Amino acid sequence: MGGARMPTSDLQELVDSPVETLQCEYKEWIDISSDHEARASTARHISALANYGGGFIVFGFRDSDLAPTGASPFPTYTHDMIASISKHYLEPSVHCDVMQVKSNLGHTHAVVVVPSHAAVPICARAGGPQRDGKVRGIRQGAYYLRKTGPESAPIVSASEWAAV
Numbered sequence: 001m002g003g004a005r006m007p008t009s010d011l012q013e014l015v016d017s018p019v020e021t022l023q024c025e026y027k028e029w030i031d032i033s034s035d036h037e038a039r040a041s042t043a044r045h046i047s048a049l050a051n052y053g054g055g056f057i058v059f060g061f062r063d064s065d066l067a068p069t070g071a072s073p074f075p076t077y078t079h080d081m082i083a084s085i086s087k088h089y090l091e092p093s094v095h096c097d098v099m100q101v102k103s104n105l106g107h108t109h110a111v112v113v114v115p116s117h118a119a120v121p122i123c124a125r126a127g128g129p130q131r132d133g134k135v136r137g138i139r140q141g142a143y144y145l146r147k148t149g150p151e152s153a154p155i156v157s158a159s160e161w162a163a164v
Helices: 006-017 036-052 079-091 158-164
Strands: 026-027 055-059 095-103 108-113 145-147 153-154
Touching: 006 055, 006 095, 006 108, 026 108, 026 145, 036 055, 036 079, 036 108, 036 145, 036 153, 145 158
Parallel strands: 026 055
Antiparallel strands: 055 108, 095 108, 145 153
């Protein structure tokens, strides 16, 4: 993936035939401009995808069945917003592309194109907000990876580093 842009046809496939994989995370619309837990969660997915070799976060799909959820109620799915999340939560920060892709059903989805990490893996430089005594979204100092499920979870064993 590197810094190359994805062909439009590949991005089109992501929104027309959604399938969650280790390289592709689908999310409902969330308020990434002011909801700190949503921002931290987005950072966790960016970190895990970058450490796994790159991938995509596609917004505008229901988590349970990947049905499209319609237009975004939040006008913040921009390169600058994703960059600010990456700069705040990740070390080194990850430079992602953000594309707006219209599905064949007529819904516009934000697609965050996450490159593979460069010379060093991506670490969480800041933790997410605390609620009920538990850190939400991302834990400072943790390294995340895409795992079977699929999910974005901390690296907890030496064997998981092989994928990085």
